[in-house]
Amino acid sequence: MAKRNQRLSRDVIVDCAMALADAEGLEAVTIRRLAQENGVTPMAMYWHFNDKEALLDALAAHLVEAVKLPPPSEAPWDAQLRDVLEAIAVALRPHPTVAGMAARQVLVADAGLELTERVLALLAEAGLEPHRAAEVATFLFCSVVALVAGDPGQREVVTPEDLEGRLRLKTATLTALPPTRFPHLIAAAPGLVSCFGQDDFFDLNLDLLVQGVRGIR
Amino acid sequence: MAKRNQRLSRDVIVDCAMALADAEGLEAVTIRRLAQENGVTPMAMYWHFNDKEALLDALAAHLVEAVKLPPPSEAPWDAQLRDVLEAIAVALRPHPTVAGMAARQVLVADAGLELTERVLALLAEAGLEPHRAAEVATFLFCSVVALVAGDPGQREVVTPEDLEGRLRLKTATLTALPPTRFPHLIAAAPGLVSCFGQDDFFDLNLDLLVQGVRGIR
DNA sequence: GCGCCAACTGTACGACGTACATCGGCCGCT
């Protein structure tokens, strides 16, 4: 972990930071920690990045660039939009703690511009004029980010068994609520506490977004 | 700013923190700063809150409790759902920098439970079974939060004229892109950079969400 | 072999969260 096998570079720092964020959460991504992981002085980071914010921007840009945009096709716009949104979700899901910062790079990173252009084209095909398409596209991206990063319980990374206990506890407190005041909440409790990270959660809500675009045309 | 006119309490601290976050951004909300604003030692905060995270949780809970839930009515479920989502957005909009933390209190704060119950009831009325309703309700809340907090450019608070300059610059860089590769993006540039905080941005995308729920029934 | 410059080191500073021990003033009691 603390060895120098190659020269430092923006890329190895970003990769290291991403791994660190995935393993121990975003708050573990520290200038000093990154330096230590690479067997280097903290100040060495400042040769490659102006400051920590620039480093985090690079992390976010890396995520945006990880989106594998599906090739344009003859399929109807809604099917294509669905595929694009899913591609974004697929790229973000492995890094939920970093995903929250992706939105601020979507109009900066090259890949983000391409992605935005693609979504705008599909929305135009759907019949939205440019101004509304812009608003919808912005919101769609933020929503997909929220879909991945929004887990309120997962602010820090936890071990699987610890997580299970926490879920059990949360479910218990919810089902212990007064049944006359919160009937639906109690019925939905298991889904409420465990839906994040589930495949059908993503599928259902990506559908919701696409159907929403259909609805507002 | 630095005077003691009353005994400290959780409420005055939370109010102070909220004002601070609105004026100077979340990162200005500091134990030491809050103490200073109240003419008190930093350690005095720890009598009222276990740690900083508890303080931020209280901030988030305060936001959730600020939601003025519209009274149940005879209106169709989609109109009511639209009103509830709008009520959430209205409560969050004055505090965009804090809004991002609201999601993690929605199943903790009393008002959040009531709000969730209400949304779940409306989704049941729409015909969703409990499990899917849970997933949709969770996502809807996160989405509204993203709608308010998601502004990528507004991570720190800026003065109006500074903001305008920034928007102008962003628009310029976007419209300067190669027109053959990014036609839609260039056409939509003004909307992309300035849509956050606009009323019609909220209206349109809240409609999108409600229509999305209609679409997935 | 020499010099240069990109890449890295060393030291230091101020701000942060907060553990731990202490203290003062207001309360109801006698």
Added chain:
DNA sequence: AGCGGCCGATGTACGTCGTACAGTTGGCGC
């Protein structure tokens, strides 16, 4: 009126963070 208890605030200290500024190296072109 005196007094003890305890709520709410204090004072000091520690470790960690980002990072300014100046100094140092190693390898490459000449």
